[in-house]
Amino acid sequence: MSHNRIDITGEKFGKLKAISFTPGTKDKPGRWLCQCDCGKTTFATAGALRAGQRTSCGCSKSDATSKHIAKDAVDGTRRSALKSKLHVRNTSGVKGVTYLKDRKKWVAYIGFQNKTKKLGYFKDKDDAIAARKKAEQELHEPYR
Template identity: 45%
Template sequence: MRKDLTGRKFGSLSVVELAQPDENNDRKWICKCDCGNITHVYGYSLNHGHYKSCGCQHAAKRDAGLKQHINADTTFGTRKSALTSKLHKKNKSGHKGVRWVEARRKWQANIGYQGRQINLGYFNDKESAIIARKAAEEKYHKPHLEDDV
């Protein structure tokens, strides 16, 4: 026998009524969240605390955590974690910020700093582009990495 959950409150969810059975003959409860959204949840999940909202609280908490992480990770508009991250899987040069530009038939070096891309130039050989990129890392990134030490 199914317990009647109508009118009960589970976190931010208020149980409105029992929904009609679906194609698997499963029955869920129709719940209204404090934010105004309607969601369908199994009674077991409500009773055991698996669902406390329609998901709105999770999204708000996630967004707040992401904003906090970005603020803690950012110095002078540059994200420190991006400076030490691995190479992208499609990188063919073996070095960050160095790529082959087929249209010019040259190697290009660039560096990201404070939310913008700085073009370091085009080079005939990959080694020159790598040297330019490493010099730019010393100039732009190294001071921010040393802030943590």
């Protein structure tokens, strides 16, 4: 079966410019090597390029994420992260407190200025929760 491929060499799709085609296999479609405006190269299918699903190497998403974080951050602490939901593996029902089966202890931790600070290991869950709440008051409260 013959495929009539449209030559898109040199065409721009957002920040991507199609450079050359790499034929596919029976399991994988052919892809275009593309040069991004930022200088990086990436591969994309012609369909993804034409549909607008691929418009950069990923640098646009990184730029948008960085701008969002910078807008949301105060002294390196993201305010929105202070209100985020519990982690799916959280076993205590309290943010920053979880049970470690291998140690048979509760651990309390808190994120602050892009770092995770361990607050300690506790035999009693209530002690771990108290340590977390105290750290929230000291570290997070000024940023809320």
